[in-house]
Amino acid sequence: MSHPEKNHIVPYSTYVIILLTLLTLTALSILVTSYELGPLAVSAALLFATVKTTLVLLFFMHLKFDQRIYAIMVSVVLLVFILVIVITFLDYSFR
């Protein structure tokens, strides 16, 4: 019982556009953190990394095109991870 896989085939051009966007974001994050921003530099660098990761997840890892179940699973895991970080930092800020 072998089902042929049916997928949305992503055109090559989409991947090229995403790569160029990712490289631009990398360059921007280097540029932004080269200024003396102090504590803001951490937030800025993490913001760029988060945007880049979202692009990789949606396009390279096909979450945008695949069945919804994968995206739901990933969202739940990320939510749990973010909760752990928030709880850790609440602990550190108020002890």
Place this chain on the structure above:
Amino acid sequence: MIMSQPAAHTEHFDATASKIGMWLFIFTELLLFGGLFIVYSVIRFSHQTAFHLAAEELDVVLGATNTGLLLLSSMTIAMSVSAIQFGHKRFTLILISTTILIGLIFLVNKYFEWSLKIEHGLYPGSATLQGLGNGDTLFFGLYFFMTGLHALHIIAGVSILGWVLARVASGKIHGTHFVHLENGALYWHLVDVIWIFLFPLFYLIS
């Protein structure tokens, strides 16, 4: 003693289940590195100045080059999943080989980067680091552990993609049965995503 075999062997295969299994594995990897990122944040929080200064020891150009390389390899392996569905077998093989090659170049860069650090006496347990204090020791401890664990994942990824390459070449992975290529690609993207966070945390925030 061999029991009676079914008359006709029918392959039972479920691509969705296979991919869900791969994602579950990726989640364990995310939590492994996630835990390390939390350790990094907490230690950074208590040794801000030392982390600030220690990060300036790292070579941003080399880090950025490796980031660019991994992003490029992520694109080539993503493209290979489209290529196999378009029926472009030759192009698929070229794309997977390119990804493997870039992974190896990444490791060579890492080798030179680590050698330079070790030459400067910056390695876990070194006399230089002990002289610099706790903050620097922790920074370089985390640097070697996290980039080292990531490098092990690159080696694992290259091996998986090597296996996938052989299966595409022999025709076992083809246009209607390519979930192993997809899963190999997912693993490679995971390695890329981890680096996307390692790069700013170690090289940029200085």
